[in-house]
Amino acid sequence: MASIADNLLTVRQRIGAACVAAGRAPSSVRLLAVSKTYGAQEVLAAHSAGQCAFGENYIQEGIEKITALSPQVFTPPLFPALDWHCIGPIQSNKTKGVAQHFDWVQSLDRLKIAQRLNEQRPPHLPPLQVCIQVNVDGGANKSGVEPQHALELALALQELPALKLRGLMCIPEPADFAQTLEVMGQAKVLFDQLNAYSHNGKSLGLDTLSMGMTADLEAAIQAGSTMVRVGTAIFGKR
Numbered sequence: 001m002a003s004i005a006d007n008l009l010t011v012r013q014r015i016g017a018a019c020v021a022a023g024r025a026p027s028s029v030r031l032l033a034v035s036k037t038y039g040a041q042e043v044l045a046a047h048s049a050g051q052c053a054f055g056e057n058y059i060q061e062g063i064e065k066i067t068a069l070s071p072q073v074f075t076p077p078l079f080p081a082l083d084w085h086c087i088g089p090i091q092s093n094k095t096k097g098v099a100q101h102f103d104w105v106q107s108l109d110r111l112k113i114a115q116r117l118n119e120q121r122p123p124h125l126p127p128l129q130v131c132i133q134v135n136v137d138g139g140a141n142k143s144g145v146e147p148q149h150a151l152e153l154a155l156a157l158q159e160l161p162a163l164k165l166r167g168l169m170c171i172p173e174p175a176d177f178a179q180t181l182e183v184m185g186q187a188k189v190l191f192d193q194l195n196a197y198s199h200n201g202k203s204l205g206l207d208t209l210s211m212g213m214t215a216d217l218e219a220a221i222q223a224g225s226t227m228v229r230v231g232t233a234i235f236g237k238r
């Protein structure tokens with residue numbers, strides 16, 4: 001069986017090859033290792049292989065791992081430090097734990113949740129880095145704002161000092177390469193539109209377009225993704 005270190009190498013090679021195919025610099029795509037359902041041991045194995053950014057879907061499970069591996073609990077402290085991204089749905093009663101423990105929230109799609117995160121972010125921590133989740137392909141039961149409401153939410157987030165808007169995240173329905181490329185291309189157009197918007201000389205300055213998973217990272221990179229979120233290809237089947 002391939003180790004987590006082997007798998008990471010393979011995933012980085014896939015990212016590199018996709019960047020070359022798209023005429024992009026390999027350093028223009030970051031890798032988020034999605035460790036949901038796996039434990040602190042697997043996160044440590046990935047960290048030993050040079051991976052620092054991890055994504056969690058389930059808040060409670062994520063907080064347990066974050067705490068177990070935090071400098072307050074885990075010695076000697078991990079270096080470089082871990083960077084934790086919340087990529088799952090957030091209910092109102094879970095915002096406090098997210099604000100206290102995570103570095104990023106990629107699954108933001110409601111102002112009310114953003115306002116709670118802003119109030120509950122401890123003052124000694126840097127701003128919570130956030131992405132707006134966009135429902136690009138219009139899946140009926142899916143999280144994410146509709147594309148036409150993304151700018152409105154982005155502007156509202158500018159008023160919340162404990163949050164720093166970094167970009168957009170999307171999770172298209174599984175589809176073939178061409179369809180995935182088209183949907184992700186729409187996300188890229190929206191991303192560029194938001195970045196072209198300016199008010200009183202101030203623009204949003206977004207640097208993160210988070211899209212692409214194990215099955216579709218090549219299409220995502222071709223469409224302009226700057227961060228792929230990969231679980232299965234690194235840690236194995238869930």
Ligand SMILES: *Cc1c(COP(=O)(O)O)cnc(C)c1O
Nearest residue numbers: 034057087213214229230231232
């Ligand atoms: C689980 C998950 C991933 C990783 O999916 P894989 O197919 O295992 O790579 C990425 N993003 C989100 C939002 C997820 O829930």
